[in-house]
Amino acid sequence: MAIGVSAAAELDHAAGKASDGPLAGVKVLDITRVVAGPYCAMLLADLGATVVKVEHPDDPDYARTFPPFVGEDAAGLSAFFTQYNRNKLGISLNMKTAEGKALLKRLVREADVLIENFRPGTMDKLGLGYEVLRQENPRLVYTAISGFGRTGPNASRPAFDNTGQAAGGLWSMNGYADRPPVRVGTIIGDLAASLYAAIGTLAALRVVERGGAGQVVDVSQQDSVLSLTENAVVRYTTKGEVASPLGSEHPFVRPYGQFPCKDGYVFFGGYTDKFWRLTCQLFGAPEVAADPAIDTMEKRFDPVVAETRVRPILERWFSAYTKAELEEMAGDTIPLSAIKTIAEVVEDPHIAARDMIVNVPLGAQMVRMFGQPVKLSATPTTTYAKAPDVGEHNALVYGRLAGLSADELARLADEGVI
Structure with a gap:
């Protein structure tokens, strides 16, 4: 060479x-x-x-x-x-x-x-x-x-x-x-x-x-x-769907996006049945995982169910904590990460490591x-x-x-x- x-x-x-x-x-x-x-x-x-x-x-x-x-x-x-x-x-x-x-x-x-x-x-x-x-x-x-x-x-x-x-x-x-x-x-x-x-x-x-x-x-x-462009091409070639702006949402995976907390926003992606169950346990409400309206991943993927049933629960839980507190209590267990500014990223100890x-x-x-x-x-x-x-x-x-x-x-x- x-x-x-x-x-x-x-x-x-x-x-x-x-x-x-x-x-x-x-x-x-x-x-x-x-x-x-x-x-x-x-x-x-x-x-x-x-x-x-x-x-x-x-x-x-x-x-x-x-x-x-x-x-x-x-x-x-x-x-x-x-x-x-x-x-x-x-x-x-x-x-x-x-x-x-x-x-x-x-x-x-x-x-x-x-x-x-x-x-x-x-x-x-x-x-x-x-x-x-x-x-x-x-x-x-x-x-x-x-x-x-x-x-x-x-x-x-x-x-x-x-x-x-x-x-x-x-x-x-x-x-x-x-x-x-x-x-x-x-x-x-x-x-x-x-x-x-x-x-x-x-x-x-x-x-x-x-x-x-x-x-x-x-x-x-x-x-x-x-x-x-992730799934945009195959969505069009197989279903004729044309991808359009969705803000911070995913085309079909829910909950998987941006959620407010005490001092900013976090990304939460606990959409699988395993992560949803762990999330409910972490926030002291294991019974929510058994709610028949949202007890399966398929049900939580429904856009109406996700917006009217799942999101209000998560926003209520997250609103009691700061970004750092949420990461500390949940980041090792479920897909939850603070949405960081560039200043926060540059000073992040993990980035330094x-x-x-x-x-x-x-x-x-x-x-x-x-x-x-x-x-x-x-x-x-x-x-x-x-x-x-x-x-x-x-x-x-x-x-x-x-x-x-x-x-x-x-x-x-x-x-x-x-």
Whole structure:
């Protein structure tokens, strides 16, 4: 899989990150921007891959301008950008110039993976599409993330995260029945596409590791969002039902949703007969479990029964306690969890025990941000290095991977190639 492990280790050392992760030696060229792409590359970097972020010298990743910032306004550094570009090296390259194209090809010869998130056809117009780059390196895994994928009638359309949410059907399902649909409260289209791209990249690398050739990993935001719609597709294809906004309710499982308590809300999902019986016992009313109107899961699934009989019971029980009290008394026994604010999550002792809030350098400070969700028992993620400045590692990367001298680098910089 990996070529030149020693070179990768040297580059990682320069980036301030460990070089002993499970993907150590895998070299990735990240020519993406914003989130759909940078997040995929960051996941690989966290797991030990040597990731080189490639940015245009005069038009770098504009996520660098996204808040929140750390430091003085004039020289503020973006925590948003760092969150998706930590553990990477950074080089600058103008791929529109002849020498820039040649330089990328030289880097591709030493790379295992290239990740891009341009509109399909953009790299081909630059003369740097997969068919060209595979001639430089037949083992190259070429991961392409786009709004609609590389095939199909809509392939050339521009897209953002909301495009994926809208075109993938998720937007139409979110919100409340008596109000217009609402986007999911995070960039789920970008994030899901990045996750699938990481999975596809690892699968393609496995093929190369077994002696096969490189290939294109084609990931669409629309496809990724569609795959997150749970039972909506089969409800339509089997019953003709079109999913619509349900607020915090589930299409058929009840009770399974948001319930008020003394100081906020909790999620309660004790819908099975076992959990319903345990719930009634916990709240000192075991006889409720035997009530013939609500004594089976099938009866409690009925929307009228759930709203008129089950919900009032639960709201009466929960209203006597705070979120923390409910979790303390019931969280180990039944599916009940406080609906936490981000502040509560960041300060959650369990999150801390899972190393899910980590310190990442940003300027002269350490900024807390989310960690790596993938936990490997033998090769854990142990270091989080800063995101690179634009072109910060030009001399190191171009010197080590492309063999350029200091004089050549100076000339290319003067000419605006790097």
